[in-house]
Amino acid sequence: MPALATGAGHEPGLYELLAALPSQLQPHVSSPEDNTFLQDMFGERSLHSLIKIHERLQHYEETKPVPVLDNAASLAHNLCEELEGRPGSGEIRELLKLLSKPHVKSLLTIHDMVALKSYDPELPPLPDDLDDDEDSVKIIRLVKNKEPLGATIMRDDHTGAILVARIMRGGAADRSGLIHAGDELKEVNGIPTDDKKPEEIIRILAQSQGAITFKVVPGTKAETPTKEPKVFVKALFDYDPKEDSAIPCKEAGLAFKKGSILHIMSQDDATWWQAKIEGDASPRAGLVPSKQFQERRFAMRRPVATLQFHRASSKRSSGFRRSFRLSRRDKKKTNKSMYESKKSEMYDMADVPTYEEVTQYRRPSGAKHRLVVLIGPTGVGLAEMKRKLLICDPQHFGVPIPHTSRPKKSQESDGVEYHFISKSLFEADIHNNKFIEYGEYKGNYYGTSLDSLRSVVSKNKVCLFDVQPHVIKHLRTAEFKPFVVFVKPPSVERLRDTRKNAKILTGKDDKGSTKLFTEEDFEEMVITAQSMESQYGHLFEKVIVNDDLTAAFGELRLALKKIEAETHWVPVSWTHS
Template sequence: MPALSTGSGNYSGLHELLCALPSQLQPHVHSQDDSTFLHNMFGERSLHSLVKIHERLQHYEEHSPAPILDSAGSLAADLSEELQGKSASEEISELLNLLAKPHVKSLLSVHDTVAQKSYDPELPPLPDDIDDDEVSVKIIRLVKNKEPLGATIKRDEHTGAILIARIMRGGAADRSGLIHVGDVLREVNGVPVDDKKPDEIIHILSQSQGAITFKLIPAIKEETPSKEPKMFVKTLFDYDPAEDKAIPCKEAGLAFKRGDILQIMSQDDANWWQAKQDGHANPRAGLIPSKQFQERRFALRRPAASVLQPQKISNRRSYDTAVEFAPLEAEEIEEDDGWFYGSGFYLSGYHVAGFRRSFRLSRRDKKTNKSMYECKKSEQYDMADVATYEEVTPHRRQSGAKHRLVVLVGPTGVGLNELKRKLLISDPQHFSVTVPHTSRPKRNQENEGVEYHFISKNIFETDIHNNKFIEHGEYKGNYYGTSLDSVRSVLSKNKVCLLDVQPHTIKHLRTAEFKPYVVFVKPPPVERLRESRRNAKVIPGKDDKGSAKSFSEEDFLEMVSTAQQMESQHGHLFEKIIVNDDLTAAFTELKVALKKVETDTHWVPISWTHS
């Protein structure tokens, strides 16, 4: 704001101008509201205080005050000694008491320290032997503390010069704005580095304390900071730079665990991105392998034999990633539809199998059944087998919006059915399950849309061809399946749809439409399983309670082994993991998690909100 001059030419301060503005602007104001607004704005006490501070600082700068002396402490001591010999008076006694107080002595000591110190920046003198024809150099001094400088160096293969290889975003070097990628390092603290290896230079830097002086030849074209948009990714694998032989600088690496959220700070290097942990106070970025680089490495590490062939499926009832399941287990099914059962928990000492679940086929009667597991294909998910990073964004369910699909995953016997049952009982108006489809004829006691949706075999096969089923199978000549429309039907009623599927089916549900929240229910260790399921019984079907059998040791081992395999192969898709050691505790944990899904902000794939 320009100064306001009076007739005498004297400077009138901003505070005086501020007080005079309302009256000077009054003739130009035609509205009472505008007049009230101006008076309130220019009469604001905080604004007046800020202007007064501005004037005081301006006055301070104009007069450039300097300390009169830098030995006030010694002067006070001399004065005290001189006064000791004088005749005692009330004033002298009071002054001596004041000068003897510790906080007064400290104040004078601080004054002397400040007065004796120069705060003007000091640059090192330019070398005397600079040739007029020498290339331009820049001399930079950075103060080193416990924080790394945040830059890496390398030797140019052709010239042998030591170059600044990369600047870590948010680090000390980056914040200074003085060092750039491509700068040639000539000296560190006056020590030439032309004949030294990068490791030797790093050692010099590590031994240096306080200010470090760099002599650099600027890059031909200094890079301008790239204005990349904020990008966040969810990590789908564990990474430790200390164990990575390919990383350019282990000390600059950023370690993370699967499921961490990283902010990508730079993708300038095709192989090594710069990232930092979301929410961490440390502003310096670290190196992580880029998505493309890590995908190539994972692909090279994967042996060809890791793709399981149908003929190699074990006779054990174990989880498998191949497209074929073992045949149905006759002891766990009813006449023709009980194969929807068989993965419950226990209630009052008995295994409860009261809810239809995903199409889980087992190991027995292979000669009589040749059922195959099938589901629709997803080209988009092909690369998910090489899980690296997934770009994510914060998402919060808006009031009135459809609920997210809740997908429950776990090995047979872990208790998925019982958890679903408890959720349905706790709030039947809020939670619901899907109604499966079948091609078998309707029985007398059955109702359309209650036990099943009954459709013809031709229509079922057409729907299979049109990828309308999440998963489906065939048993004794009849088709059974869970359709996408059955999920949509539940969600359209503003209810939470509880869906129990095989883990490799999740990939087909991960769409913006369903936004699935995946909960993995895993068993406790075998020792705890033996104790907690000691009196539990497996009920083969709802009409066969007399043939209930106990869990076997093989069941326990298989449950734990299957859970480990599920988590290893599909853990990057799980958003919540619950150990079902105690059913009541597991249910409470699940209920709390599902409540947070509806109220809190979660990280979801960016495609779910930008589709």
């Protein structure tokens, strides 16, 4: 670019460079649109004004200006007092009116502060009535806006002193670095705390805005700053601190929903962790029950919940969807479950869902696909969704082929409908834990093996697998990384409207008979879905209401595309070797 012509003996200023840029760049611009864009951008009046201001400030900085005076505010005050007693002309009245305006007074005060370089905050004087043994008292002034202070307090049971119980990470108190856990609070805004309850002091702090002055005696315990590793957990339950009678300070609590990702900021307290909801703009952490504390609380309630669940299960044992469906007549003949798991549902019930440590994961290019597990009650439409996925992209989706010990029929092929094996071999595989689920029906075994899942995944396909919900936990491994989709029905009223003429499979085998849905089927479907969600909802990553099959299928297809291409949260154990 050719040099700019400038006045003799001086370098071009930034404003001159800006004014000359469009013409200098024009030979290098290929399109009229780009030329118009550059002209508009460099010709913007606000940009020119900013450059001029910059150059003026730069000029004053280079000349190292000194203030003419540093008492403009007091001079203006004295002038107003002098003029007040004189007969006023129009000019004097206008000047007095101008100098009395708050923003002019503030401007003159700021002028004097800059002239005197008085930038440090002015602390209040120390109280005159300090005892000789109170030489360690600190006077602290914090500026609090609308956000909470970020500290909790308590009364010492032995001394009666008001102590700072904890400092919330990222809050105003934490950012100041002046107040620490263990400090004794003596006064707040000049109000003694000796005769105050912690609740009264909290109200004083909550009602205070702007600068708050504290008189504190530093705690004797020296704090050593610790850099805690970043820990993220997925919440497996809903929490509202306003409804928690055990929390030390409801205002300091953090509410969250099941599925929320929490960034654990501090685990110093064994009972109350400090956490933020990931993605929340607020820097301040809030109190949440620790994993151990919440597990104890849930465990105390569990016996009642377990009893209620098993009472309900005994009334509607046929409600849980089976991978191989049984007719009501068949179910009445046998009290055996179609499928048994290696561990019972009671074992699942013993697990207390609180938090699960998670990390971000994105499927590497060429890596195996995650197993897709579909859960839902009988008649909700799982088979139709699987069928539509297989039809729309048979090269991308696949289903495991089950095993059976029954004889092969004439029209069947081994490895197509089933893997046909002997009863003794099936029993040996059961003994060797090769089946993720299995059961016996009319003297024959049926089941799905782990190897049949691996076979689909090894072909670089997405394996679709629908099971009973209590089987999910046995699939949640680093090998399969299951994406669990719960398909639930709409209300009974909507089921009546949308499934008037729909049919439900009643036979067990591939050519089973069908019948129209009954009112009992609808009610059972909804009740079973509620029970599934209540007991296993913390394991579901996606919930789809199948009100309309086309819409539900579209929602499922979109969710499956996202887990293949986007970053999402998975258990830490799935990414660690």
